[in-house]
Amino acid sequence: MMASFGNSARRHPRSRGRTWSRWGSPLLERSRELGGGPDRATLGIIGVICAVAGFFVLGIVLGPVAIVCGWLTMGRSWGGSRSLPALIAVVLGAIDTLLAVIWLASATGPGYGVF
Numbered sequence: 134m135m136a137s138f139g140n141s142a143r144r145h146p147r148s149r150g151r152t153w154s155r156w157g158s159p160l161l162e163r164s165r166e167l168g169g170g171p172d173r174a175t176l177g178i179i180g181v182i183c184a185v186a187g188f189f190v191l192g193i194v195l196g197p198v199a200i201v202c203g204w205l206t207m208g209r210s211w212g213g214s215r216s217l218p219a220l221i222a223v224v225l226g227a228i229d230t231l232l233a234v235i236w237l238a239s240a241t242g243p244g245y246g247v248f
Contacts, residue, residue, distance in 0.1 A: 173216070177206040180222025184229055192233035199226030 171179070180202030187195030203222030207215055 173206045173208075174218070176202050177216055177218030177222060180206060180226065181218050184222050184225035187226070187229040187233070192229045193237065196226045196228075196230030196233055199223070199229065202226075 180199045183195045183202060184199035187199060199222045203219045203226060206219035206222065
């Protein structure tokens with residue numbers, strides 16, 4: 134008679150600690166149930182900080198990050214109640230991104246690549 138390895142191990146785990154999924158942690162599943170990640174107010178404040186910092190350094194990166202944080206804070210819609218930090222993050226992030234693109238376009242210049 135051949136021994137089967139597949140089914141008996143599932144019915145009788147060796148220890149009581151092995152009752153969760155083999156590939157996922159129970160802490161990870163609990164964080165998914167609780168929502169995980171920052172709440173909307175925190176995301177709005179992070180967006181405003183990224184937008185203001187983007188005026189000074191890495192505007193091409195921090196501008197879109199601010200837009201995304203503000204958009205997620207607004208609940209991914211333009212209607213309904215808007216929080217002030219979310220609106221500030223989206224507007225300043227858009228201005229920041231636009232200024233960074235203009236700065237990059239002007240840095241190349243009209244004579245770029247011409248000898």
